Each structure stands twice: as C-alpha cells, then as structure tokens.
Amino acid sequence: MIVTIKDVAKRANVAPSTVSRVIANSPRISEQTKKRVREVMEELGYHPNFQARSLVAKSTQTIGVVMPNSAYYAFQNPFFPEVLRGISTSAHENKYGIYLSTGSDENEIFNEVVSMVQGRRVDGIVLLYSRINDKTMKFLHDSNFPFVVVGRPFENEERISFVDNDNIYITKQVTKYLIELGHRHIAFVGGSLHFVVTIDRLNGYKLALEEADIPFNEEYMVHEEYIKENGREAIRLLMSLDSPPTALVTQDDLIAYEMISHLEDMNVSVPNDISIISFNNLMLSEHSKPPLTSVDICIYQLGLEATNCLIEKMNKPDSLPKRITIPTKFIERKSCKKKK
Structure with missing residues (x-):
C-alpha cells in the first residue's frame, strides 16, 4: 500500500500543507512540528515525491553530467572520478543532485541529452569533453539550454561558457x-x-x-x-x-x-x-x-569551477558566457634526462 501525504498529515494531526512545508524545510514551521511530522514519515515509510515537487517548482535540482563514452570505459580513466569529485562538491554545496549519462557512442550520447533537455530531467548540463563538429554541443547551444563545457569548444567559443587549461x-x-x-x-x-x-x-x-x-x-x-x-x-x-x-x-x-x-x-x-x-x-x-x-592539470578544480559556472548560469540565464582558465603545475620527476 502506497503511503500518501494525507496519511502522514492524519497520523501527525496536521494539515497536508503543513507536511509539504516540513518536506521543504520551511522556516514557518516550528522545530517541534517538524520533528513530529518527520517521525511519522519514518514510522509510515513515507518518501516524498521529489519529481512531482520539481514540476511545481519548475526545477529538478539536478545537474546532468555527460561523458565522452560510457561510464564503464570512462571510469577506467582516473580523470573522470576526479573531475566528478569536483562537480559533486559544488553540486552538494548548492543542493543539486547529479544525473550521469550512460551513452556509449556519439549517437547514444546525443539522444540521451535530447531526452534530458526535452524531458526536463535536469536543470543544466556539464559536458566533460569537447569534440570537433559535435552535434550534442550544437543542440544544447541552439536550444539555449544552460550548459558548460570542460574543454575549449571547437566552434562558437565566444558564445559558450567553458573551463579549460591553456x-x-x-x-x-x-x-x-x-x-x-x-x-x-x-x-x-x-x-x-x-x-x-x-x-x-x-x-x-x-x-x-x-x-x-x-x-x-x-x-x-x-x-x-x-x-x-x-x-x-x-x-x-x-x-x-x-x-x-x-x-x-x-x-x-x-x-x-x-x-x-x-x-x-x-x-x-x-x-x-x-x-x-x-x-x-x-x-x-x-x-x-x-x-x-x-x-x-588540476582535474578537481576543472570540475568544481565548471559546476559553479553552470549554477550561476542557471540562476542568471542572461549572464554572459565565461572562459575560465585553470592554471597547471609542472611536476618534474625522473622520467626525463639530459641527452648526451
């Protein structure tokens, strides 16, 4: 049996609107009431329908992250877990979740991004690559959907926000x-x-x-x-x-x-x-x-700054495109030697 918000309200002896405000952590509700309602939610096994709430708020509180190939292959390269660590830090601080793409080739990636955008499954997208003549990036740009690229765009560089090294x-x-x-x-x-x-x-x-x-x-x-x-x-x-x-x-x-x-x-x-x-x-x-x-190349910083930039763009849609250059550090060890 599915537990509804009305069931919680009845057991906690409050109005359904009060339960909604507790879920949203409204400051208008006392801590005592919040505690009682949350206890009832846990007791009844009630889980808020965040998807329905997002429709009302017109926000999913979710960021899409698009990799150049499937997660299976991408995670074999330590670059991706580290850049995702930077993305996650910014997303968590700003109360956003992450939706990770799973497309295994260029066409699957494109179709998945179109689905993300048209289905309003995410509020914005971080592209973790820049491919030449990329139809996914062109679609995002033409759709005027918030997105940021980790890497320099092949075209429309002056009109797209991106984070990269020199x-x-x-x-x-x-x-x-x-x-x-x-x-x-x-x-x-x-x-x-x-x-x-x-x-x-x-x-x-x-x-x-x-x-x-x-x-x-x-x-x-x-x-x-x-x-x-x-x-x-x-x-x-x-x-x-x-x-x-x-x-x-x-x-x-x-x-x-x-x-x-x-x-x-x-x-x-x-x-x-x-x-x-x-x-x-x-x-x-x-x-x-x-x-x-x-x-x-400061991989963590690339992910962090890209997500900060995206969140700013989502909050201020009319903001100008940004180019952020992340400094690098040359680490000299023992794999190079003066030629005799």
Whole structure:
C-alpha cells in the first residue's frame, strides 16, 4: 500500500500543507512540528515525491553530467572520478543532485541529452569533453539550454561558457623542456584528433618545434586509436624508425605507463635511452618506475569551477558566457634526462 501525504498529515494531526512545508524545510514551521511530522514519515515509510515537487517548482535540482563514452570505459580513466569529485562538491554545496549519462557512442550520447533537455530531467548540463563538429554541443547551444563545457569548444567559443587549461601553452612549454635537455627527435603519442584537447596540445608541440627550427615529422605522431588497437606494436614501429625518438610527449599518464611497460619489454630504458613527459599527474605517477614527469592539470578544480559556472548560469540565464582558465603545475620527476 502506497503511503500518501494525507496519511502522514492524519497520523501527525496536521494539515497536508503543513507536511509539504516540513518536506521543504520551511522556516514557518516550528522545530517541534517538524520533528513530529518527520517521525511519522519514518514510522509510515513515507518518501516524498521529489519529481512531482520539481514540476511545481519548475526545477529538478539536478545537474546532468555527460561523458565522452560510457561510464564503464570512462571510469577506467582516473580523470573522470576526479573531475566528478569536483562537480559533486559544488553540486552538494548548492543542493543539486547529479544525473550521469550512460551513452556509449556519439549517437547514444546525443539522444540521451535530447531526452534530458526535452524531458526536463535536469536543470543544466556539464559536458566533460569537447569534440570537433559535435552535434550534442550544437543542440544544447541552439536550444539555449544552460550548459558548460570542460574543454575549449571547437566552434562558437565566444558564445559558450567553458573551463579549460591553456593546452597550447603548456604543451609548448613541456616540449621546450625536452628540447632544452638536448632532444631533437620528440614524438607526440596518444590522443584522438576528434577531440579539441588533442588538437590544442598538438599545436603547442608543433609551435615548440618550430621555434627551435626542428621540422615536424609525421612519423613521430602516434594516435590513441592505434595505441588502443595494439600499443605494443605502435611503440615497436616508432622505435624501429631510422631515427627513433629520444623523447615522448604523451597525452596522459595512462598512455605513459603503457609506453614505459612496452619499452621495458624491448630493453629500452626510461630515462637513460628515452625520456617521457605526460599530463594529469595521477596519484600513481610519483610511484611509477621511474617516477613520471607530468603536468598537473588540476582535474578537481576543472570540475568544481565548471559546476559553479553552470549554477550561476542557471540562476542568471542572461549572464554572459565565461572562459575560465585553470592554471597547471609542472611536476618534474625522473622520467626525463639530459641527452648526451
């Protein structure tokens, strides 16, 4: 038998409107009455219908979080639990729940976001990626629905709120770091060119080479898709070039760990034979062998600031778009060495 608000009111000897105000924690109701009504709710096993309340309030008090692929694969990358920690902190402080997307490919993600928006299941959305020619982002922008992107939008940058690192600058700096160590054969490993973060980091890498009068070599580009298909073969082919790289700039720490493992199997020593530098500064980076030189992109802060920005946008729909740049930290460890 379903317990209703009227059942609670009858048992607590109050009006149904009083029970509603207790659920909403109205200051107009005394603490004594609140205590009595809550005791009855617990005794009867009554659970408020927050969905019905949200229809009245025209707010779900829920934020949608959209990942680039299914939760199963996303959570294999420590980036996502950490960025969600930042999102959750802001959401909790502002009394919002989180609705996590489960779409496994671009079309499923798009359909789910359309359902979220048209079904008014969320008040706003945080996109945890920026893809080139992304129909999901275009839909959100054209629908004038509140959303914020973690990453630089591929288009309409000046009209979309986003939170990001300066990926061009930081990749230029880490590549210059390797050049200053004497490396001229530097490979760029990992990352999908379907995502703006890879394009920006690749551009930063190319700028550093250009400033040092080092020609860009297509053979030194290894894409994420190839690594997923066969990482061992990808690094074997790279190291079998006539002029193999003496240093790697990898897209993230997970790819760096994999490269170190494959290189070890090939009896190639890091950093004695090859230097490696990466991004994200995951917890394991300082305990890897060797400890990994990495860029801390402040993942938690990316999630926190994106959600703060979204909540402000939901509360003030006419506010201007924001670009928030999160500073990074270069963590120098032992995976890079001066070239003799």
